[in-house]
Amino acid sequence: MASALKRFKARALKRPEVRKEYEGLADEFAFIDELLKARASAGLTQAQLAERIGTTQSAVARLESGSAAHSPSIATLQRYASALGFRVEVRFVKLEKRSGRSTRGARVGRRSGTGVG
Numbered sequence: 001m002a003s004a005l006k007r008f009k010a011r012a013l014k015r016p017e018v019r020k021e022y023e024g025l026a027d028e029f030a031f032i033d034e035l036l037k038a039r040a041s042a043g044l045t046q047a048q049l050a051e052r053i054g055t056t057q058s059a060v061a062r063l064e065s066g067s068a069a070h071s072p073s074i075a076t077l078q079r080y081a082s083a084l085g086f087r088v089e090v091r092f093v094k095l096e097k098r099s100g101r102s103t104r105g106a107r108v109g110r111r112s113g114t115g116v117g
Contacts, residue, residue, distance in 0.1 A: 032064060
């Protein structure tokens with residue numbers, strides 16, 4: 001049986017304007033997922049990671065939340081990745097045409113599965 005959240009999501013995504021916004025955030029969701037996977041693979045809590053990079057647990061939480069009000073610098077992402085045993089890799093991916101519309105711009109590369117960026 002589908003959970004209430006899954007039913008809600010399915011109903012919401014039937015609305016074209018909701019689906020468009022949801023799909024527009026796909027790259028951001030994927031990036032946040034990469035951050036969380038990297039930290040999980042290192043077996044660290046937010047507090048432990050914060051200590052390694054010289055910041056607070058709340059700063060790590062903000063970074064992992066994907067809040068529109070917080071856009072981390074490349075240097076911050078490099079410190080985050082390095083503390084977990086990863087490196088940041090940014091690359092540009094050519095847009096693909098879909099039904100006469102383009103997908104969104106630059107994406108974060110994922111060569112090693114759980115690599116950050």
